Amino acid sequence: MSDFEHGPFSRKLSAFITLSEAESAVLASLHQRRRKIAAGRDVFQQGQLGQAAYVLSAGWACSYKILQDGERQVVDFQVPGDFLGLRSVLLHVSDHSVVSVTDIEVSEVLLSDLLGVFERTPRLAAAVLWAASRDEAMVVEHLAGIGRRNAVERMAHFLLELGARLSLVGMGSRAGFDCPLTQYLLADALGLTAVHVNRVLRQLREEGLVAVKDGYVAFEDYERLTEFAGFDPAYLDQPGPLLK
Amino acid sequence: MSDFEHGPFSRKLSAFITLSEAESAVLASLHQRRRKIAAGRDVFQQGQLGQAAYVLSAGWACSYKILQDGERQVVDFQVPGDFLGLRSVLLHVSDHSVVSVTDIEVSEVLLSDLLGVFERTPRLAAAVLWAASRDEAMVVEHLAGIGRRNAVERMAHFLLELGARLSLVGMGSRAGFDCPLTQYLLADALGLTAVHVNRVLRQLREEGLVAVKDGYVAFEDYERLTEFAGFDPAYLDQPGPLLK
DNA sequence: CGCGGACTTGAAGGTATTCAACATGCGTGG
DNA sequence: CCACGCATGTTGAATACCTTCAAGTCCGCG
Structure with missing residues (x-):
């Protein structure tokens, strides 16, 4: 089975681990709750109690923070295959907001889903941690760019x-x-x-x-x-x- | 058993999950390879193939990037209980360097250790992912500060x-x-x-x-x-x- | 004692901001 | 259909913030 059949998320993770059929099936099961969101709508907001994260399957999104004085800092843009709000689901409270830049399509991923995936397929835990690391590496590069x-x-x-x-x-x-x-x-x-x-x-x-x-x-x-x-x-x- | 007996790393993770005795034991097993490093020494460098991460148990460290023109951007400082180079171990190549600010004490954690921990105690995978999320939240706040x-x-x-x-x-x-x-x-x-x-x-x-x-x-x-x-x-x- | 690292202060200059005005294109409603 | 509002993009002038360059102090240490 090709790793590419299940969209950009599987495609991204398959750069890190070679997905077994069982693992592909588990990933596919994460795409049950699909949602379409129009451009310019908040997916979730800073400070919100966020039990859910999302995987972006189509369109562009943007994660940002609003500072005290109302200034906005965009942390990163998300393209298909990227997570939205992975930090939020683990921190329990979201430290940032996410808004759709274009019309987008997302799959909701609950904390319980994620923990289930970790127990049933520990290698996927490593793959998700890798994806998170890659995203963080981009944020770090972004930080260096702004600073220097x-x-x-x-x-x-x-x-x-x-x-x-x-x-x-x-x-x-x-x-x-x-x-x-x-x-x-x-x-x-x-x-x-x-x-x-x-x-x-x-x-x-x-x-x-x-x-x-x-x-x-x-x-x-x-x-x-x-x-x-x-x-x-x-x-x-x-x-x-x-x-x- | 108190979660605090095994040092600042267990203390930090126990803010996220209540550690069972088995989980505490697994965490303790990560502290086998201890090293002391003098102030001002590089722990590892940007671009290095890094199979190992570290947990800082004493002292201050600092992670930074060197840009093309030689300018340095400090990404974050690490204090006891923090990971050093977790991203590096998962990305295979380190995207940043880490230097000791004071004399420090670290425990080496191999990728294989980490994967073993994930398989044996999946809840610890979630805890580690949480710790990584918390660190990233700080980097993101740092980014917002520099930008705005x-x-x-x-x-x-x-x-x-x-x-x-x-x-x-x-x-x-x-x-x-x-x-x-x-x-x-x-x-x-x-x-x-x-x-x-x-x-x-x-x-x-x-x-x-x-x-x-x-x-x-x-x-x-x-x-x-x-x-x-x-x-x-x-x-x-x-x-x-x-x-x- | 002399040296290097960290800290301190002044003056000049450059980069990015602020404020202001105007251009362009798109959708909506009169 | 065209007028209008509104978001986006463009340009100029004055200003502010931070850097650069330079000089010098303080202190611990070989």
Whole structure:
């Protein structure tokens, strides 16, 4: 049985462990409670008692925090195959909010489901922990970018990372990718103002590195952009399953 | 049997699950390979093939990334009970480095140990995943701070969070805590220069909020500082075990 | 005693923000 | 159908925050 039949989530996990039929079946059983959510709706909110997490099967979502003074910081964007709110389910109280950027489709995963999966198929526990680690690695890279890169490098690096992630699920290439993010969302992700995001994008465009226009990110000179941003995709790549 | 007998790691996990004797024994078995490391030594490095993670049992450590241009971003500091390199063991390649800030004591945990623990005691898998989630929540809060708080608020929030974490393991209070971090380390953690850290600390001292001097952080007005920094410890608190 | 690491302070400069104005495109209702 | 509102994108000018560069202090230690 192909690991790819059950959608992007199985596809993602199968990069870490080779899924047995039993394990595939257990994963498939997680997709019982499907929901469609329109663009711009909160999936869940910061502070909410969250017993459920979700697996995103279609569309883009965005996890963010609202600070005391009302400022928003986008922590990460989620694309198909990613978890929504995995931390929340384990922390009992959500430390962040998630909003749909486009129309999305999700499967609800209860804490009890997750614990059941862990007991019946411990290898899947490792796979889920791996997926969580990979997500955290991206958050950490994001942290480093905000802390230590200037606005232009930060944007360049961010666009390259997003492109690499999307390539892994067949939604992007070295040419570019469709991107539904507004300059406001980009600003809140990169710790900038929307005004400055605009200037930075102009600069990257004028230097012939990357052009963002009409919902499409076009890499005009992938090599030079990679060089400029100091982008190293090692933390995203998974050469093969670690557990056979 | 008290959950506290086996050191800060068991103490931390027992905030999430009530440990059975069998589970405590399994945890204790993880502390077979103990190592002492002098201050200022790398425990492991970014890019290294890391089969092993560590549990910190004494002292302070610091995880960081080095960017292309040589700039350092400190991701988090670790105090007793915290994991070192859990992500690395699951990602196979470490995405960050860890250095000892003080003399430290660690226990090595192999990937095979961890998988064994998951198979024998699935509830511990959940507990470990919870601990990882809690650590990630701190990284996310850190990200939000760097992205959306100015230098003074950022520093205030950081010191409050550190104080709260240390209080949980009995190493701090609302009065203050011992802190071995230099202004250079603080700068690299907060995405500032050491020079500006110095000015920010002076400002916080002059406003009677918090004073950092001779390795001790003294909260001079905890209430007002909390208010000023917009500090909400919800994501650190765990009212009681989620799994009995 | 001299050296290095950590800390401190001033002055100048650059990056990103703030404020303000305007352009563009899309959907909705008059 | 066109007017209008609203979200998004664009650009300029003034300002603020933080960095950079530079100089110097303090202290522990070989």
